[in-house]
Amino acid sequence: MSHRELDDMLGKGWRKPAFVKNAWLRWALSVGFVAYLIAAFLTIDVDWGRVYEGLDRGWAFVLAFTSPDFISRWGDIWSGLLESIVMTVAASVVGILISIPIGLGAARNIAPLPVYIVCRGIVAISRALQEIIVAILLVAIFGFGPLAGFLTLSFATIGFLSKLLAEDIEAMDKVQAEAIKASGARWMQWINYGVQPQVMPRLVGLSMYRIDINFRESAILGLVGAGGIGATLNTAFDRYEYDTAAAILILIIGIVMALEYLSGIIRARVQ
Amino acid sequence: MPVLERDDAHIWRRRTTGQSLVRWFGWLLGVAVFVYCWQLISESTTWFFVWDAPRIANDIWTRATPPKWDYITQLGRPIWDTLNIATLGTIIALILAVPVAFLAARNTTPSALFIRPIALLVIVSTRSINSLIWALLLIAIIGPGVFAGVIAIAIRSIGFCAKLLYEAIEEIDHSQVEAITATGASRWQVMAYGIVPQILPAFAGIAVFRWDINIRESTVLGLVGAGGIGLQLSASLNVLAWPQVSLILIVILVAVMISEWVSAKVRGAII
Amino acid sequence: MLRLQKLTKTYKTGDQALKAIDLEVPKGQVLALIGPSGAGKSTMIRCINRLVEPTSGGVLLDDVDLTRLGSGALRKARREMGMIFQEYALVERLTVMENVLSGRLGYVGFWRSFLRRYPQSDIDEAFRLLDRVGLLHMADKRADELSGGQRQRVGICRALIQNPKLLLVDEPTASLDPKTSRQIMRLITELCHERGLAAIINIHDVALAQMFVPRVVGLRFGEIVYDGRPTGLTPDKLTEIYGEEDWEATIEKVDDDEEVEAAE
Numbered sequence: 001m002s003h004r005e006l007d008d009m010l011g012k013g014w015r016k017p018a019f020v021k022n023a024w025l026r027w028a029l030s031v032g033f034v035a036y037l038i039a040a041f042l043t044i045d046v047d048w049g050r051v052y053e054g055l056d057r058g059w060a061f062v063l064a065f066t067s068p069d070f071i072s073r074w075g076d077i078w079s080g081l082l083e084s085i086v087m088t089v090a091a092s093v094v095g096i097l098i099s100i101p102i103g104l105g106a107a108r109n110i111a112p113l114p115v116y117i118v119c120r121g122i123v124a125i126s127r128a129l130q131e132i133i134v135a136i137l138l139v140a141i142f143g144f145g146p147l148a149g150f151l152t153l154s155f156a157t158i159g160f161l162s163k164l165l166a167e168d169i170e171a172m173d174k175v176q177a178e179a180i181k182a183s184g185a186r187w188m189q190w191i192n193y194g195v196q197p198q199v200m201p202r203l204v205g206l207s208m209y210r211i212d213i214n215f216r217e218s219a220i221l222g223l224v225g226a227g228g229i230g231a232t233l234n235t236a237f238d239r240y241e242y243d244t245a246a247a248i249l250i251l252i253i254g255i256v257m258a259l260e261y262l263s264g265i266i267r268a269r270v271q
Numbered sequence: 272m273p274v275l276e277r278d279d280a281h282i283w284r285r286r287t288t289g290q291s292l293v294r295w296f297g298w299l300l301g302v303a304v305f306v307y308c309w310q311l312i313s314e315s316t317t318w319f320f321v322w323d324a325p326r327i328a329n330d331i332w333t334r335a336t337p338p339k340w341d342y343i344t345q346l347g348r349p350i351w352d353t354l355n356i357a358t359l360g361t362i363i364a365l366i367l368a369v370p371v372a373f374l375a376a377r378n379t380t381p382s383a384l385f386i387r388p389i390a391l392l393v394i395v396s397t398r399s400i401n402s403l404i405w406a407l408l409l410i411a412i413i414g415p416g417v418f419a420g421v422i423a424i425a426i427r428s429i430g431f432c433a434k435l436l437y438e439a440i441e442e443i444d445h446s447q448v449e450a451i452t453a454t455g456a457s458r459w460q461v462m463a464y465g466i467v468p469q470i471l472p473a474f475a476g477i478a479v480f481r482w483d484i485n486i487r488e489s490t491v492l493g494l495v496g497a498g499g500i501g502l503q504l505s506a507s508l509n510v511l512a513w514p515q516v517s518l519i520l521i522v523i524l525v526a527v528m529i530s531e532w533v534s535a536k537v538r539g540a541i542i
Numbered sequence: 543m544l545r546l547q548k549l550t551k552t553y554k555t556g557d558q559a560l561k562a563i564d565l566e567v568p569k570g571q572v573l574a575l576i577g578p579s580g581a582g583k584s585t586m587i588r589c590i591n592r593l594v595e596p597t598s599g600g601v602l603l604d605d606v607d608l609t610r611l612g613s614g615a616l617r618k619a620r621r622e623m624g625m626i627f628q629e630y631a632l633v634e635r636l637t638v639m640e641n642v643l644s645g646r647l648g649y650v651g652f653w654r655s656f657l658r659r660y661p662q663s664d665i666d667e668a669f670r671l672l673d674r675v676g677l678l679h680m681a682d683k684r685a686d687e688l689s690g691g692q693r694q695r696v697g698i699c700r701a702l703i704q705n706p707k708l709l710l711v712d713e714p715t716a717s718l719d720p721k722t723s724r725q726i727m728r729l730i731t732e733l734c735h736e737r738g739l740a741a742i743i744n745i746h747d748v749a750l751a752q753m754f755v756p757r758v759v760g761l762r763f764g765e766i767v768y769d770g771r772p773t774g775l776t777p778d779k780l781t782e783i784y785g786e787e788d789w790e791a792t793i794e795k796v797d798d799d800e801e802v803e804a805a806e
């Protein structure tokens with residue numbers, strides 16, 4: 001019987017089965033996508049003359065990286081950078097401390113339902129609003145300065161870290177936690193012995209990652225007046241001082257690289 | 272796990288005296304750094320504004336509600352632009368990220384000594400700098416508009432996508448590559464049959480994930496003049512038209528939620 | 543047909559995996575390569591098609607020294623040698639048919655293979671092979687939906703569609719259950735007889751080797767310590783290859799198995 005099948009198939013072409021089974025849907029999807037791309041391209045009006053003029057400036061900027069100017073505005077750069085670092089450190093500490101209880105509350109397997117809903121709500125709000133929009137609102141409320149930036153970063157840290165921490169707790173090994181509960185531990189003891197050891201390595205790793213993100217974000221908060229290196233950078237661009245801008249960007253990249261390296265070491269140690 | 276002997280009794284402690292001292296000192300140092308940071312923030316804060324904050328917040332809230340619903344008719348084009356910035360930016364970034372990732376992955380790079388460090392440098396430098404800063408830079412070079420936004424998003428996403436992709440390439444199953452090589456396949460055939468099918472799911476996941484992030488980022492690019500709905504936000508903020516601001520914020524929230532939903536659906540379908 | 547001359551492989555770590563191996567395999571002969579883990583079996587097979595680059599010595603396939611070939615000529619030479627792997631090494635996210643056709647990659651150009659437009663003769667041959675191993679109805683399934691035994695059959699098809707003179711088989715049964723192992727070994731040896739292929743089967747299961755092949759080569763610490771008929775593998779010889787152990791049980795098991803086989 002199988003040989004009849006074979007005879008039927010011999011001499012016939014073979015095509016790879018398509019990813020989308022329905023031929024009509026497949027065509028609709030690809031035609032739709034191409035149509036969207038064309039529409040999108042057509043609605044971007046590019047002033048090519050302006051772009052062409054800009055190429056010189058772009059090249060000047062690339063060249064500026066070979067001779068960055070750290071010196072002439074070092075005072076501004078230093079104070080901006082210090083403010084960024086200070087905001088990062090303070091906001092990371094406060095954000096991490098607050099996100100631990102909220103993370104515990106947002107884990108369905110250890111928190112009662114009302115607490116869970118409240119904590120998940122906080123997480124959702126924090127994640128839906130970008131840092132820069134929060135910063136604009138907080139600057140409007142608290143005035144210019146690093147306080148607004150500090151509060152923004154803390155708020156963003158809470159959303160990020162609580163969510164991932166909660167997911168980690170929900171995915172933990174139940175048996176270990178049950179064993180601690182079986183020994184008659186109180187709630188706090190149970191968290192300390194049954195839950196904490198399981199989620200600690202990941203919490204440390206995520207915290208390091210968040211410090212890294214906080215520093216990167218702190219570099220733009222200055223654009224809306226919330227303190228940090230962003231204001232200095234913006235001024236440098238406005239004055240077309242590309243060598244100063246290049247110096248600032250090199251410093252940012254260097255610090256981010258150092259942070260990543262450090263977090264790599266710390267993560268390897270806690271695991 | 273040191274066990275001390277004192278008065279013929281064995282005392283179990285978690286750490287030796289030296290270890291506890293180091294830990295205690297570490298915590299002290301951490302607290303000192305935090306206090307110092309907090310002082311710096313508080314020095315550059317006008318506390319009068321902060322004490323006044325509840326009143327101002329309340330004031331803004333009463334001005335911002337209800338949102339000016341009929342303003343939505345003017346938001347159609349900005350929303351379309353925002354979508355295009357995110358989508359086209361993601362597509363360009365993916366096209367550029369693929370070769371960078373192959374050059375950066377240990378098992379596919381042509382030269383671990385020269386080319387790999389360059390690829391890694393591209394990844395880290397594009398990744399460390401926020402898209403708003405890229406937008407600032409591009410506006411200085413090629414002028415304000417949607418085009419600058421697309422390029423800013425594209426550059427920022429290269430590093431992100433290439434990093435995740437090269438990690439996926441490094442994790443592929445080598446025996447499948449070996450099997451294809453053993454058939455006498457050429458270098459490019461080994462790539463197309465042995466490597467690409469293995470990383471395709473990761474690639475699709477990364478693309479959708481980054482698209483979701485880019486929708487968020489492109490909503491605020493307008494703050495610095497790079498097109499999209501952020502332009503309206505910034506214009507409304509400048510004239511303190513709070514009912515318009517609140518409407519735009521609602522639109523951004525909805526857009527972010529939709530993109531998150533879409534990306535979750537697509538990722539679910541792929542995996 | 544295949545001749546290894548003083549084939550030596552020294553890894554960068556200084557481990558000498560192969561110490562001047564001399565071996566000759568005539569056309570159509572199936573031989574089993576046995577030995578403890580780390581004896582150099584895998585290295586030897588991979589040195590033949592240069593997935594591992596030998597340090598010195600020669601690999602002569604029909605009087606062409608493979609170790610001297612440039613990359614283009616090496617690819618042509620690799621088409622003559624089909625390889626079957628321990629963990630099947632199928633490209634899991636491709637379909638069964640694509641996996642089989644990937645055996646033709648050495649014969650078709652890049653764009654043809656990229657667009658999956660293989661010559662009709664290749665497609666017919668793929669169907670015939672799949673039919674031969676009983677998997678024709680699975681042609682459009684994805685490889686990761688198959689069971690271990692089925693995957694290894696696809697692996698065999700991929701090797702055979704190359705139209706090779708020689709099969710290099712690396713632990714074909716290591717991840718399979720005993721029954722499937724026998725089926726796969728039987729399939730490989732049958733196909734070799736049908737097509738007059740020589741094969742080097744690298745295998746750790748001595749009983750299984752004894753059951754299916756006419757010639758056994760024993761490898762220990764990168765040197766050949768036994769070369770002869772499977773019946774010549776006495777407990778003494780096995781001790782020489784593997785070290786001290788009670789071998790009577792292993793050898794007796796062969797007889798038991800054969801009875802079971804007869805009863806089936």
